[in-house]
Amino acid sequence: MAADEPRPCEHLAIDGAIRDDARARLRSIRGHVDGILRMLDRDDVYCVDALKQIKAVNGALAKTGDLILRGHLKHHVTTAHERGDEDAIVAELMDVLKYR
Amino acid sequence: MAADEPRPCEHLAIDGAIRDDARARLRSIRGHVDGILRMLDRDDVYCVDALKQIKAVNGALAKTGDLILRGHLKHHVTTAHERGDEDAIVAELMDVLKYR
Amino acid sequence: MAADEPRPCEHLAIDGAIRDDARARLRSIRGHVDGILRMLDRDDVYCVDALKQIKAVNGALAKTGDLILRGHLKHHVTTAHERGDEDAIVAELMDVLKYR
Amino acid sequence: MAADEPRPCEHLAIDGAIRDDARARLRSIRGHVDGILRMLDRDDVYCVDALKQIKAVNGALAKTGDLILRGHLKHHVTTAHERGDEDAIVAELMDVLKYR
Numbered sequence: 572m573a574a575d576e577p578r579p580c581e582h583l584a585i586d587g588a589i590r591d592d593a594r595a596r597l598r599s600i601r602g603h604v605d606g607i608l609r610m611l612d613r614d615d616v617y618c619v620d621a622l623k624q625i626k627a628v629n630g631a632l633a634k635t636g637d638l639i640l641r642g643h644l645k646h647h648v649t650t651a652h653e654r655g656d657e658d659a660i661v662a663e664l665m666d667v668l669k670y671r
Numbered sequence: 672m673a674a675d676e677p678r679p680c681e682h683l684a685i686d687g688a689i690r691d692d693a694r695a696r697l698r699s700i701r702g703h704v705d706g707i708l709r710m711l712d713r714d715d716v717y718c719v720d721a722l723k724q725i726k727a728v729n730g731a732l733a734k735t736g737d738l739i740l741r742g743h744l745k746h747h748v749t750t751a752h753e754r755g756d757e758d759a760i761v762a763e764l765m766d767v768l769k770y771r
Numbered sequence: 772m773a774a775d776e777p778r779p780c781e782h783l784a785i786d787g788a789i790r791d792d793a794r795a796r797l798r799s800i801r802g803h804v805d806g807i808l809r810m811l812d813r814d815d816v817y818c819v820d821a822l823k824q825i826k827a828v829n830g831a832l833a834k835t836g837d838l839i840l841r842g843h844l845k846h847h848v849t850t851a852h853e854r855g856d857e858d859a860i861v862a863e864l865m866d867v868l869k870y871r
Numbered sequence: 872m873a874a875d876e877p878r879p880c881e882h883l884a885i886d887g888a889i890r891d892d893a894r895a896r897l898r899s900i901r902g903h904v905d906g907i908l909r910m911l912d913r914d915d916v917y918c919v920d921a922l923k924q925i926k927a928v929n930g931a932l933a934k935t936g937d938l939i940l941r942g943h944l945k946h947h948v949t950t951a952h953e954r955g956d957e958d959a960i961v962a963e964l965m966d967v968l969k970y971r
Contacts, residue, residue, distance in 0.1 A: 583917060583918070584914060584915045584916060584917060584918075585911070585916055585917070585918050585921060587914070590911055590914070590916070593911055593921070594908060594911050594912075597904055597907055597908050597911070598908065600904055601901055601904045601905065601908070604897055604900055604901045604904060605901065607897055608894060608897050608898065608901070611885070611890055611893055611894050611897070612894075614884060614887070614890070615884045616884060616885055616890070617883060617884060617885070618883075618884075618885050618939050618940075618942060618943035618947060619943065619963050619964065619967060621885060621893070621939050622936055622939055622940060622943070622967045623967055625932055625935060625936045625939070626936070626967060628932060629929065629932055629933070629936075632925055632928060632929055632932070633769075633929070635925060636922055636925045636926070636929075637765065637768075637769050639918050639921050639922055639925070640765070640768070640918075640922060641761060641765050642918060643918035643919065643922070644748065644761045644764060644765070645757060645758070645761045646918075647918060648744065648748050648749060649748060649749065649750075649751035649752040649757040649760065649761065650749075650752040651749035652749040652750045652752075652753060653752060653753060657745060657749040658745075660749065661741060661744045661745045661749065663919050664744060664919065665737065665740070665741050665744070667919060667922045667923055667926060668737075668740070668768070669733075669737050683817060683818070684814060684815045684816060684817060684818075685811070685816055685817070685818050685821060687814070690811055690814070690816070693811055693821070694808060694811050694812075697804055697807055697808050697811070698808065700804055701801055701804045701805065701808070704797055704800055704801045704804060705801065707797055708794060708797050708798065708801070711785070711790055711793055711794050711797070712794075714784060714787070714790070715784045716784060716785055716790070717783060717784060717785070718783075718784075718785050718839050718840075718842060718843035718846075718847060719843065719863050719864065719867060721785060721793070721839050722836055722839055722840060722843070722867045723867055725832055725835060725836045725839070726836070726867060728832060729829065729832055729833070729836075732825055732828060732829055732832070733829070735825060736822055736825045736826070736829075739818050739821050739822055739825070740818075740822060742818060743818035743819065743822070746818075747818060763819050764819065767819060767822045767823055767826060833969075837965065837968075837969050840965070840968070841961060841965050844948065844961045844964060844965070845957060845958070845961045848944065848948050848949055849948060849949065849950075849951035849952040849957040849960065849961065850949075850952040851949035852949040852950040852952075852953060853952060853953060857945060857949040858945075860949065861941060861944045861945045861949065864944060865937065865940070865941050865944070868937075868940070868968070869933075869937050
């Protein structure tokens, strides 16, 4: 989205408790990525062990996304008709969700 | 959901034009599945050819789901706060979306 | 892939028992798609009920794909080095698997 | 897998060039996660902007996984029949791949 296009809901922020939860999860994810980097320092690391770790990080990221998505639906999407920005909010959400 | 639990929005139906579009897509998907079944009648069918067809059906199903999801967001989710069923509508939607 | 390009393993077919299992699953999937089509004949069908059915078909398709993939790995990929077609067989498999 | 079970291919390591490429990608992913953490320090961050960043990290992780998977298929799976560990190598690979 270009910087000067009108953006739906740019005054609508992530709920504080959700933001804290997401930060804690992302710090854990960063630690997990660090762990995979250390694992890959060893020259005998086995492919499937690395793939399992990547899959685990992927699952943790998906849960973080679900947390933010749930908050967005509850706090911003369910009120969009009242604000009158439902077309914009649905369009940008589908853009993030499609084919996930 | 148990049959006698109150359901959010049970009076809220899929929009007619979306329903027609989804039906057309699902008839095409059924035809595609029939095509894979015919392909699998041959005893020399190659695994990767079958996997490609399954992937194509999967993509067509995902697009059909996205179509219905977009309509649900626009017609039912963005108005949930006004109706007062936002908790129920978000819970059931997350149940369908999570980890897609 | 163009019809006259050399194809890896085109003489390698899906194992008979796997083919039978995949056909049974695809017939069930076709029945499930028919069920969604009947559901969509009703003008009061609720979006989330349709999305749940699409998700279920998606899961059934994924299991069918996994079945064929497992057979392909076992019967064709693990023997590719002996046949000398490992580059081709890995390239076409990654093409189907990537971003699944 | 229990620690004392025989593991397929435990002497088979990720190819050096692939390991270097995966490390570079994971360092970039870690930087991206740091970027999302900084973004979430701001109390006016918008949900969809965070979701877009999470989706981007997800895509980068998937590409890293595909890179390692391609190497595993080429260097370890296509030679499994010659080594005689094809059942074990297929079982553990399907465990990582299924439903991805």
